[in-house]
Amino acid sequence: MAPKHMQNVVILPREEDVAVNLAGYVAGLSEKTILEKGSFSVVLSGGTLIDTLRKLTQCPYKETVNWSKWLIFWVDERVVPLDNPDSNYLLAWNGFLSKVPIPKHNIYHIHYSPSSEVVAKDYEVRLRRLVEQKVLPLSSTGFPQFDLMLLGIGPDGHVASLFPNRPQRYDVTDWVTFINDSPKPPPKRITFTFPVINSATYIAMVVTDKEEADAVAITLEHIPVKPPLPCSEVQAEVLLTWFLDKDAASKLPPNCKK
Ligand SMILES: O=C(O)[C@H](O)[C@@H](O)[C@H](O)[C@H](O)COP(=O)(O)O
Numbered sequence: 600m601a602p603k604h605m606q607n608v609v610i611l612p613r614e615e616d617v618a619v620n621l622a623g624y625v626a627g628l629s630e631k632t633i634l635e636k637g638s639f640s641v642v643l644s645g646g647t648l649i650d651t652l653r654k655l656t657q658c659p660y661k662e663t664v665n666w667s668k669w670l671i672f673w674v675d676e677r678v679v680p681l682d683n684p685d686s687n688y689l690l691a692w693n694g695f696l697s698k699v700p701i702p703k704h705n706i707y708h709i710h711y712s713p714s715s716e717v718v719a720k721d722y723e724v725r726l727r728r729l730v731e732q733k734v735l736p737l738s739s740t741g742f743p744q745f746d747l748m749l750l751g752i753g754p755d756g757h758v759a760s761l762f763p764n765r766p767q768r769y770d771v772t773d774w775v776t777f778i779n780d781s782p783k784p785p786p787k788r789i790t791f792t793f794p795v796i797n798s799a800t801y802i803a804m805v806v807t808d809k810e811e812a813d814a815v816a817i818t819l820e821h822i823p824v825k826p827p828l829p830c831s832e833v834q835a836e837v838l839l840t841w842f843l844d845k846d847a848a849s850k851l852p853p854n855c856k857k
Pocket residue numbers: 644645646647648675676677687750751752753757758759760783808
């Protein structure tokens with residue numbers, strides 16, 4: 600296995616190029632992982648990521664990817680019913696999951712309750728059960744090891760629902776935690792904690808917006824800020840790949856850009 604903290608940065612001219620490149624990357628990892636272990640666990644976030652995954656739902660990937668072996672999870676979810684317009688599940692269902700034949704029982708969405716604490720605990724209990732049943736492996740870190748996490752970042756450098764000035768980002772015990780005062784609406788969310796995120800085998804950070812250009816530059820140029828941006832603390836067991844378009848990369852020094 601490659602040393603920890605390997606990172607790759609892919610900068611492409613347009614969001615369309617990122618979508619094409621990302622689809623090829625995810626399809627390649629899917630094939631390799633399914634050959635190696637028989638399944639492919641994919642963790643989604645919300646935001647623009649889902650639209651950037653659109654090429655996977657088209658030719659050739661719609662036919663060539665072995666969707667029956669995919670397992671879908673969410674790195675964070677808004678605590679709203681699944682048919683609420685704010686739901687990350689609904690966003691993913693409408694933009695991605697309804698267009699590819701992933702078995703419904705392999706889609707692990709939240710079970711809604713008005714209490715975000717109850718939702719977080721339930722999601723964690725279900726993950727622990729999947730580890731016991733050997734559906735998900737446990738990393739040497741003691742946290743579950745997902746094959747691929749597909750993440751975005753916010754202008755404030757948040758990742759998942761781990762925000763700069765909120766305590767959840769420092770949680771090193773829980774697998775899933777909750778927040779009732781998210782600075783990005785809606786306020787009630789659940790989120791994987793950093794130990795779970797950083798135990799993933801592969802992570803793709805997909806950023807295609809000018810608004811996040813400062814956070815991208817601070818992270819990739821190691822510019823010290825206090826507190827450090829959550830997105831700068833992401834690392835993968837094998838490889839973290841940043842997929843950026845020229846807007847997201849616009850604050851990087853010229854030698855980084857193509
Ligand atoms: O539920 C959420 O709000 C997301 O999961 C969140 O973490 C998102 O991924 C980033 O805020 C990036 O969002 P954009 O891609 O829309 O900028």
